[in-house]
Amino acid sequence: MLSETNKYVKxxxxxxxxxxxxxLQERITELxxxxxxxxxxxLAKFAKISRASVSAWMSGSTKTxxxxxxxxxxxxxxxxxxxxxxxxxxxxLQEMDRVVAYYPPTDIAPNAEWLGHIEGWDSSxxxxxxxxxxxxxxxxxxxxxxxRFHVQENNGPKLRFxxxxxxxxxxxxxxxxxxxxxxxxxxxxxxxxxxxGIDTSKQNIKDGDIYAIDHDGHLRIKRLYRLPVGIIRxxxxxxxxxxxxxxxxxxxxxxxxxxxxxxxxL
Numbered sequence: 373m374l375s376e377t378n379k380y381v382k383x384x385x386x387x388x389x390x391x392x393x394x395x396l397q398e399r400i401t402e403l404x405x406x407x408x409x410x411x412x413x414x415l416a417k418f419a420k421i422s423r424a425s426v427s428a429w430m431s432g433s434t435k436t437x438x439x440x441x442x443x444x445x446x447x448x449x450x451x452x453x454x455x456x457x458x459x460x461x462x463x464x465l466q467e468m469d470r471v472v473a474y475y476p477p478t479d480i481a482p483n484a485e486w487l488g489h490i491e492g493w494d495s496s497x498x499x500x501x502x503x504x505x506x507x508x509x510x511x512x513x514x515x516x517x518x519x520r521f522h523v524q525e526n527n528g529p530k531l532r533f534x535x536x537x538x539x540x541x542x543x544x545x546x547x548x549x550x551x552x553x554x555x556x557x558x559x560x561x562x563x564x565x566x567x568x569g570i571d572t573s574k575q576n577i578k579d580g581d582i583y584a585i586d587h588d589g590h591l592r593i594k595r596l597y598r599l600p601v602g603i604i605r606x607x608x609x610x611x612x613x614x615x616x617x618x619x620x621x622x623x624x625x626x627x628x629x630x631x632x633x634x635x636x637x638l
Contacts (some may be wrong), residue, residue: 393459419444505530569633
């Protein structure tokens with residue numbers, strides 16, 4: 373009779389385990405019980421949270437756990453993050469799950485932002501209230517005489533930008549235009565044939581920024597650095613092109629404007 377009673381009690385315990393999810397307090401406590409070598413302070417450091425947060429889970433004063441913290445706890449103990457967060461599924465991951473499971477690293481910040489969909493347009497599409505068209509000069513001629521450069525538009529297309537975006541980055545709309553970069557000296561950043569936006573109102577050199585320059589009658593896109601005693605260092609991204617050094621007083625080089633944008637299809 374006692375044996376039958378024990379079987380009934382065990383059956384009831386199994387039924388409860390199958391139908392009633394463990395609380396967060398029970399789940400966290402069980403994880404530490406299964407891994408006696410791991411300590412709450414170690415979990416707090418690993419998950420980049422306070423020791424008090426771990427204590428709140430274990431004491432039951434905090435009833436829920438965020439997704440990020442659940443992933444961190446799961447990584448720390450090597451278990452199923454869904455089980456950690458809400459008690460669903462099996463605690464232990466199957467071998468295949470261990471291969472495909474993705475635990476977002478808690479110490480890596482996102483490096484992209486969703487801006488929206490791309491909308492198609494052509495020259496007949498009306499400009500939006502926040503849009504402006506910048507000229508795209510397909511042919512560029514530079515004259516060394518008189519320190520001036522001339523551009524020929526060649527009926528090229530216009531490129532559209534948001535006024536708010538240009539304003540945010542300090543671009544003078546009336547002084548901005550786009551040209552085509554030629555050559556491989558600025559690769560892999562600015563590739564041969566990509567389009568470059570230039571703000572001709574920005575001619576003061578800020579070390580490391582990219583500029584369009586009139587260099588003895590040649591239009592060039594380069595990084596510039598201002599050195600002592602009037603020396604300008606001209607730098608290319610491509611390491612195959614050595615740095616060049618010129619004295620401003622010689623008059624062979626003039627800054628046309630600062631590059632504020634470039635675009636290239638991969």
